[in-house]
Amino acid sequence: MSTIFETRIKAIGPEAENMIEEAGMFILFGDGAPDDLAQYCFTIDNKEVNGEIQPGGQLLIDGHAYPITAVGNVVEKNLSALGHITVSLDGSLESSLPGTLHVDVDYVPVLKEGALIQIVA
DSSP: OOEEEEEEEEEEOTTHHHHHHHHSEEEEEOTTOOHHHHTTEEEESOOOOOSOOOTTOEEEETTEEEEEEEEOTTHHHHHHHHSOEEEEOSOOSSOSSTTEEEEOOSSOOOOOTTOEEEEEO
């Protein structure tokens, strides 16, 4: 298993956790998210992507694996440039938006400051 991306959550916007509960998604963003978006984001500390993110890989949150089911066509570009992607917890086999990573969940993740997020192949 090779690690394509690894980061930690360093800040949580006041509305970020509500997005998981209400919309079934969460937003990652590196430093410098626009103010109107930052309140909905989990701020991360790394933007380095080492490889191709694709269905069949896994998103790990503090070691718990969520299978990747679909990858928008700008996920890697946005992640490496801005640290920005949306993670949809819907298990869709087709990407709804170019910057969205879709994962299948057995239970909804709890994201806390310091949580380790990894993408592996």
